Amino acid sequence: MTQALPYARLVGSGSFLPPRLVSNDALAADLATRQIETSDEWIVERTGIRQRYLADKGMATSALATEAARRALADAGVEASELDLIIVATSTPDFVFPSTACLVQANLGNKGAAAFDVQAVCSGFVYGLTTADSFIRAGRAKCALVIGAEVFSSILDWNDRATCVLFGDGAGAVVLKASESPGIIEAELHAxxxxxxxxxxxxxxxxxxxxxxxxxRMDGQAVFKQAVTVLDRSARSVVEKAGLQLSDVDWLIPHQANLRILTFLARKLEIPTEKVVVTVDRHANTSAASIPLALDVARRDGRIKPGHLALLQGVGGGFTWGSVLLRL
Incomplete structure (x- = not known):
């Protein structure tokens, strides 16, 4: 008899934000010194963002990723030595090479696990999660660490009001283990x-x-139009492939780019806003880190409970997008 392929099940999550919290008012005051006019009201009205966390110069992506990883491992009750796969999704790696995943591996004290980065910008965590799921289902990994981590403040033009108010820094991580019971039920990626x-x-x-x-650099209107179109289509597709309905979804955890996008998407999918995990107001857009950050927040505050069905969606530069249907 052919042995059934194992599923990838989430057994722990963790997140880390740099200690420097910057409110809209503080950011506006700083930008005013460069003759760039903005305000808390202007930012909130257009984006829903009220604050963000910014790394000090010298704080690298690997440092944020490592701390999020340690917290995820502790939550899962897993030792770093048990990992046989480490994936870091990031657009702001420490170096050209080695990969940020290798740096995290060294920081954790793991030796021998496969370690590499994926680069799909704000879709990166969904890409990384889907890749880890494929490794586990193929029997090529039993315990995987997937991290989304960014220091986007390092690539922002702080004289460009259209982009510099939108982003923050941070990291989120999850631990996946091979399991006989379904965790990641369905996934799809596109670009x-x-x-x-x-x-x-x-x-x-x-x-x-x-x-x-x-x-x-960003064309905000074009991104908005593309994002809501492809995420709507992807959500319906991945749920249909799983033999489920959108009404079966307990939580929508989309990439946290802009509150308007989240609200518009939920309305198109007919998912009540109270079922949408929103952290963009607190974290701003943290690119590949935004989904695992939001997931960890909702797990730790008790909203997401074992057995809940979550739809994770990423969309970002490339242009990339994807969805993962996850049973907690």
Missing amino acids: DGSQMNILCAAGNVAFGQVTGDPFL
């Missing part, structure tokens, strides 16, 4: 490289010099 210019940081380091534009 459309022809849309690369609507959200990009197109700089490069070559021959010892920065070439191109090293800062994040």
Whole structure:
């Protein structure tokens, strides 16, 4: 008899935010010194963001990722030595190489696990989670650590009001274990490289010099339109593939880009707003870290309980998007 493939089940989560909390008022005051006008009211009205956490210069992505990982391992009751797969989703790695995942591995004291980064910007955690699920289902891993971590403040143009008010820094992590009972039920990933210019940081380091534009640039209206369209389609597709209905979903945990996108998406999917996990007001857009941060917050405050069905959705530069249907 053929042995059934194992499922990937989430057994722990953790998150970490840098200690420097910056309110909208504080940010507006700082930007005013550069003759850039904004206000708490302006930011909240357009984005829903009220504050963000920013890393001090010198605090690297690997440091945030390592602390989130330690908290996830503690929550799972898993030792670092048990890990056989470490994936870090990030667009702001410490170095060109080695990967941030290898740096986290060294910090945790693990030796021998496969360790690599995935780069799908704000969809990165969904890409990483789906990759880890595939490893476990194929029998190539039994215990995986998946992290989303970013220091996006390092690639922002602080003279560009359209982008610099939107982002924050942070890290979130989950531990997955092989299980006979379903955890990750269904997933799908997509990309459309022809849309690369609507959200990009197109700089490069070559021959010892920065070439191109090293800062994040975004066409906000185009991103909004693409995001709600592809996330709506992806949500319906992944739920249908699982043989379920959108009404079966207990929690929608989308990428935390903008409160308007979250509200519009929930309305299109006919998911009540009280079933949408929202942390963008507290964390701002933390790119690949936003979904695991939101997931960890909702697990720790007791909203998400064992047995609940969560729909995780990412969308970001590339243009990339994807969904994961997860039974807690």
